[in-house]
Amino acid sequence: MPITVVGSIAYDAVKTPFGERERMLGGAAVHFALAASFFEEVLVVGPVGDDFGESELEVMRRRGVDVSDVERVSGGKTFFWRGEYGWDLNSRETLDTQLGVFEGFQPKLSARSRESDVLFLANILPDLQLEVRGQLPDARFVALDSMNLWIDIARDQLVKAIESVDCLILNDAELRQLTGKPNLVSAAREILSWGPKVIVAKQGEYGAALVTNEGFFALPAYPMENVIDPTGAGDTFAGGFVGYIAAHPGEVLSDEMLRRAMAHGTALASFNVEEFGTERIERLTGDEIAARVDELHAITRFSGAPLQLRG
Amino acid sequence: MPITVVGSIAYDAVKTPFGERERMLGGAAVHFALAASFFEEVLVVGPVGDDFGESELEVMRRRGVDVSDVERVSGGKTFFWRGEYGWDLNSRETLDTQLGVFEGFQPKLSARSRESDVLFLANILPDLQLEVRGQLPDARFVALDSMNLWIDIARDQLVKAIESVDCLILNDAELRQLTGKPNLVSAAREILSWGPKVIVAKQGEYGAALVTNEGFFALPAYPMENVIDPTGAGDTFAGGFVGYIAAHPGEVLSDEMLRRAMAHGTALASFNVEEFGTERIERLTGDEIAARVDELHAITRFSGAPLQLRG
Numbered sequence: 001m002p003i004t005v006v007g008s009i010a011y012d013a014v015k016t017p018f019g020e021r022e023r024m025l026g027g028a029a030v031h032f033a034l035a036a037s038f039f040e041e042v043l044v045v046g047p048v049g050d051d052f053g054e055s056e057l058e059v060m061r062r063r064g065v066d067v068s069d070v071e072r073v074s075g076g077k078t079f080f081w082r083g084e085y086g087w088d089l090n091s092r093e094t095l096d097t098q099l100g101v102f103e104g105f106q107p108k109l110s111a112r113s114r115e116s117d118v119l120f121l122a123n124i125l126p127d128l129q130l131e132v133r134g135q136l137p138d139a140r141f142v143a144l145d146s147m148n149l150w151i152d153i154a155r156d157q158l159v160k161a162i163e164s165v166d167c168l169i170l171n172d173a174e175l176r177q178l179t180g181k182p183n184l185v186s187a188a189r190e191i192l193s194w195g196p197k198v199i200v201a202k203q204g205e206y207g208a209a210l211v212t213n214e215g216f217f218a219l220p221a222y223p224m225e226n227v228i229d230p231t232g233a234g235d236t237f238a239g240g241f242v243g244y245i246a247a248h249p250g251e252v253l254s255d256e257m258l259r260r261a262m263a264h265g266t267a268l269a270s271f272n273v274e275e276f277g278t279e280r281i282e283r284l285t286g287d288e289i290a291a292r293v294d295e296l297h298a299i300t301r302f303s304g305a306p307l308q309l310r311g
Numbered sequence: 312m313p314i315t316v317v318g319s320i321a322y323d324a325v326k327t328p329f330g331e332r333e334r335m336l337g338g339a340a341v342h343f344a345l346a347a348s349f350f351e352e353v354l355v356v357g358p359v360g361d362d363f364g365e366s367e368l369e370v371m372r373r374r375g376v377d378v379s380d381v382e383r384v385s386g387g388k389t390f391f392w393r394g395e396y397g398w399d400l401n402s403r404e405t406l407d408t409q410l411g412v413f414e415g416f417q418p419k420l421s422a423r424s425r426e427s428d429v430l431f432l433a434n435i436l437p438d439l440q441l442e443v444r445g446q447l448p449d450a451r452f453v454a455l456d457s458m459n460l461w462i463d464i465a466r467d468q469l470v471k472a473i474e475s476v477d478c479l480i481l482n483d484a485e486l487r488q489l490t491g492k493p494n495l496v497s498a499a500r501e502i503l504s505w506g507p508k509v510i511v512a513k514q515g516e517y518g519a520a521l522v523t524n525e526g527f528f529a530l531p532a533y534p535m536e537n538v539i540d541p542t543g544a545g546d547t548f549a550g551g552f553v554g555y556i557a558a559h560p561g562e563v564l565s566d567e568m569l570r571r572a573m574a575h576g577t578a579l580a581s582f583n584v585e586e587f588g589t590e591r592i593e594r595l596t597g598d599e600i601a602a603r604v605d606e607l608h609a610i611t612r613f614s615g616a617p618l619q620l621r622g
Contacts, residue, residue, distance in 0.1 A: 017493075038620045063622065088493035182328075182399035184516075185536045205495075206517035209531070216610050218531030220520070225496045247618065259613035286620025299527050300611055302570035307558065309349045309597025311374065 001140065001249045002041045002066075003242060004113045005029050006132050007122025007235075008102060009046040009070060012277060013082040016089060018228045024277035025056045027079060028122035028145065031232035034281045035239025035268045036120075037063040038289060039247040043113045045069040045132075047101040049076035059282055069113050076101035089227050090204060107132050118246040121165065122235060123147045126157035133164045140249070143167035143198075143242050145234070151178050162191065166253075167198040169238050172209075175201050185211065198258060200241065202234050210262055214255045219262050222270035222296055229276045236272035236281065240289075241265030267292040312451065312560045313352045313377075314553060315424045316340045317443045318433025318546075319413060320357040320381060323588060324393040327400060329539045335588035336367045338390060339433035339456065342543035345592045346550025346579040347431070348374040349600060350558040354424045356380040356443075358412040360387040370593055380424050387412035400538050401515060418443050429557040431549060432476065434458045437468035444475045451560070454478035454509075454553050456545070462489050473502065477564075478509035480549050483520075486512050496522065509569060511552065513545050521573055525566045530573050533581035533607055540587045544580045547592065551579030551600075578603035 010027030014020060033042045043066040050072070057067050077100035085092045107128060119136050121129040121144040129144055136142070142165040150158045151174060158178070162168055168175075168191055172184060181187040188199040188211035199211040205227075207220040244261035251257050267289050274280045321338030325331060344353040354377040361383070368378050388411035396403045418439060430447050432440040432455040440455055447453070453476040461469045462485060469489070473479055479486075479502055483495060492498040499510040499522035510522045516538075518531040555572035562568050578600050585591045 038622060039618075040621075088487065176399065183536055183538065185534045189536075203517060206514060207529070207531070209534070216534045217613070218518070218534070218610060219613070220518070220529030220531065223496045223520070223527045223529070225494055225500075227494065244618070256614065263613055264618075284622075286622055289620055290618070297613065299529060300613075302528070302530070302574055302608065302611075303567065307350075307555070307575075307601065309600055310351075311349060311595075311597055 001117035001246050002043060002115070003036050003118040003120060003246045004043045004045060004109070004116035004136065005032050005036070005120040005122060006045040006107050007032065007120075007124055008079050009044070009048050009052070010079040010081055012231055013080070013096075014229055014231050014276065015084040016229050017085065017087055019276065021276045025059055026081065026232060026277055028235040030060065030278065031235035031272065032120055032122055032239040032242075033060055033065045034063055034278055035236040035272070036243035036246070037065050038240070038268070038286055039243030040118070041066060043069055043116060045107050045109055045113055047071045047073050047076070047105050049073055049078040049101045052078045059278060062282075066112070069108070069110050071108060073101040083231070085230065089230050109135050117141070117249065118242060119143070120238060120242050121145070121161070126150050126154050126161040129161040130157065130164060133161065141166050141242070141245055141253070143169055143238065145169050145238060146174070148174055148177060159194065163195040165196055167200065168196050169200040169202065169241070171234070172201045172203045175199070184209065185216065197253060200262070202237060208237065208262060208266060210258055212255060212258065217255065217259050217262060219266055219296065220300060222266060222292060223299065224270060224273060227273045230273050231277060233269045233272050237265040237269040239265070240268030263293050263296050264289065266296060312428035312557050313354060313426070314347050314429040314431060314557045315354045315356060315420070315427035315447065316343050316347070316431040316433060317356040317418050318343065318431075318435055319390050320355070320359050320363070321390040321392055323542055324391070324407075325540055325542050325587065326395040327540050328396065328398055330587065332587045336370055337392065337543060337588055339546040341371065341589065342546035342583065343431055343433055343550040344371055344376045345374055345589055346547040346583070347554035347557070348376050349551070349579070349597055350554030351429070352377060354380055354427060356418050356420055356424055358382045358384050358387070358416050360384055360389040360412045363389045370589060373593075377423070380419070380421050382419060384412040394542070396541065400541050420446050428452070428560065429553060430454070431553050432456070432472070433546060437461050437465050437472040440472040441468065441475060444472065452477050452553070452556055452564070454480055454549065456480050456549060457485070459485055459488060470505065474506045476507055478511065479507050480511040480513065480552070482545070483512045483514045486510070495520065496527065508564060511573070513548060519548065519573060519577060521569055523566060523569065528566065528570050528573065530577055530607065531611060533577060533603060534610065535581060535584060538584045541584050542588060544583050547583040548576040548580040550576070552576030574604050574607050575600065577607060
C-alpha cells in the first residue's frame with residue numbers, strides 16, 4: 001500500500017566530532033521517504049525553494065519515491081537547519097533555523113497522495129497535521145511524530161492531532177513532557193487512552209520501546225562503534241517502522257507484526273547514522289537491511305533455562 | 312559455589328517523589344548479598360559500627376547469608392548515606408555521606424571467605440579491591456564494580472584492579488569516563504584488552520548491555536509503572552548476575568550463559584525498585600524471579616519473518 005508522508009524537505013549543515021557537511025539533503029520527510037521506500041511506494045508532500053537542486057530530487061526518485069507533490073515555491077528558500085553535536089553525540093545544539101518556504105506552508109495533496117492507505121505526519125505544526133489527516137479520512141494506518149516545541153506552544157492542537165491518529169512516534173523525553181508523567185509506561189498508557197493504538201518511544205542510542213493495549217516491547221539500538229551523524233535517525237526509524245506495516249496490508253496490527261516493524265525501523269536507523277545525512281541510505285540494499293534485522297535478533301535473544309532458586 | 316562479597320554495609324536516608332525513609336538498611340554488599348542469596352550461599356565482608364542493629368543482620372541471615380565476616384568496629388559508626396531523587400528518578404543528589412567505620416577499613420577475610428570460588432568486589436577504594444582480590448588468587452570468577460569518584464581520584468589503581476578481574480560491571484557513563492571513549496562498544500572493547508573477559512554496562516531504566524570478545528547482548532529493563540526507590544538497583548542487578556554464574560560451576564562463561572545471567576540480574580533489579588531499600592527483596596521468592604525472567608523473555612523476543620525488500 002503506498003505511503004504518503006507530509007513534512008520537511010531541507011538542507012542541513014551539520015558538525016559532529018567526526019566531520020561536517022555545509023549543505024546536505026535532509027528533512028524529516030526525506031529521511032522517512034528513503035527508509036520507507038524499501039517497503040512500499042512513497043509519495044512526498046512538502047515545500048522547497050528555488051534553491052532546491054534537481055540532484056536532490058533525483059536522490060529520492062532513484063529510490064522510487066514519487067516527488068510530484070514536492071511543491072516548488074517560487075521566490076522562496078528551502079528550509080535550512082544548522083546544528084552541532086557534542087562529543088558523545090547524545091546532545092546537539094541548534095545553531096540556526098531558517099524556515100524559508102516552511103513558513104506559511106499549506107500542504108497541497110494531489111488526488112494520488114490522498115489515496116494512500118498509510119500516512120506519516122512528520123514533525124510539523126499540529127494544526128497542519130490535523131488538516132492533512134482530514135484529507136485521508138479512510139487511511140488504514142496513520143502515524144504522527146512531533147517535538148518539544150509544539151508541546152510547549154501548541155499542546156492543545158497537538159493533543160487533537162494525536163487523538164486523530166493510530167500511532168504516535170515520539171522521543172522518550174517528549175512522551176513524558178507531553179503527559180507530565182515521568183514514567184514511560186504510565187505516559188504511554190495515558191496517550192493510548194486518547195485514541196492511538198500504538199505508542200513508540202524513541203530512546204536514541206538505547207533503542208526504542210513499543211506500548212500497545214496488548215503489551216510492551218523494547219528493542220535496543222544496534223550497537224555501533226562508529227556513529228558519524230545521528231541527524232535523521234528518528235525519521236529513518238519511522239520510515240522503516242511505518243514502511244514495514246504498509247507492506248503487510250493483510251495483517252492486523254498485532255504485537256507480533258509491530259515488533260518486526262520495530263526491528264526493521266531499528267535496522268534502518270542504524271545504517272542512517274553510519275554516514276552523514278542520507279549518504280548511507282542512498283546506497284543501502286534490501287539484503288543489508290535483512291542481514292541487520294537478523295543481527296538484531298541475535299544480539300537480543302536469550303533462552304530462559306529453568307533454574308531451581310533458593311527460597 | 313559460595314560467593315564472597317566485600318563492600319559497604321550502610322544505613323541510607325532516602326527521599327523519592329513517592330516517599331522517604333530516614334534510616335534503612337542499605338549498602339552495596341547488602342543489596343548484592345540479598346540478591347545473590349537466591350542462587351548460592353553468600354559471605355559478606357564489611358564493617359559496621361556499634362549502632363548497627365541485630366535486626367539488620369537478621370535480614371541477611373534469614374536469606375541464608377553468612378554474616379560472620381561482618382566486622383563490628385567498637386566505638387565506630389556505620390556508613391551513612393543520605394540522598395534525594397528527582398521527579399523522574401533518573402537523577403539523584405547526595406546530601407550527606409558519613410564514612411564512619413568505612414574510613415580506614417581494612418578487609419579481614421576469614422579462611423572460609425577466602426575459599427569462595429566467586430568474588431564480588433563492590434564499589435570501594437580500588438587499592439582495597441586489589442588487596443582482597445589477591446587473597447582469593449584461585450577464584451574462578453571475580454567481578455568488580457566502581458564509581459566515578461575513583462575514576463577521578465584513583466584511576467591508575469582502579470585500572471590495576473580491573474586488570475586483575477574477570478568481569479567489570481559499571482554504569483554506562485562511567486565506562487565512557489574511564490576510557491575517554493564516548494562510544495559504549497569502543498569503551499568496552501578497550502577494557503576487554505586490559506584483561507577482563509566480560510564487561511557489563513548498567514544503563515538504569517534502559518537496562519544493561521553485555522560486551523565480551525564473543526559478542527554483544529543488550530537487554531532492556533523490565534518496564535515498571537511504579538518505581539518507588541532505585542537505591543541499590545545496580546548492586547541487586549550484580550547480585551543476580553554474579554549469583555547466576557556462581558550457580559553454574561560446570562558451565563564455561565559462554566555468551567549463552569551470560570545472557571541468562573543478565574536476565575536474572577535484570578529481574579532482581581526490577582523487584583528492588585518496587586519498594587524502598589531492601590523491603591521488596593526481603594520477601595521475594597524464587598518463583599517470582601523465575602516468572603519475571605519469563606516476562607523479560609516475552610517482552611524482548613521478536614520473530615524475524617523474511618521479507619522481500621525493494622532494492
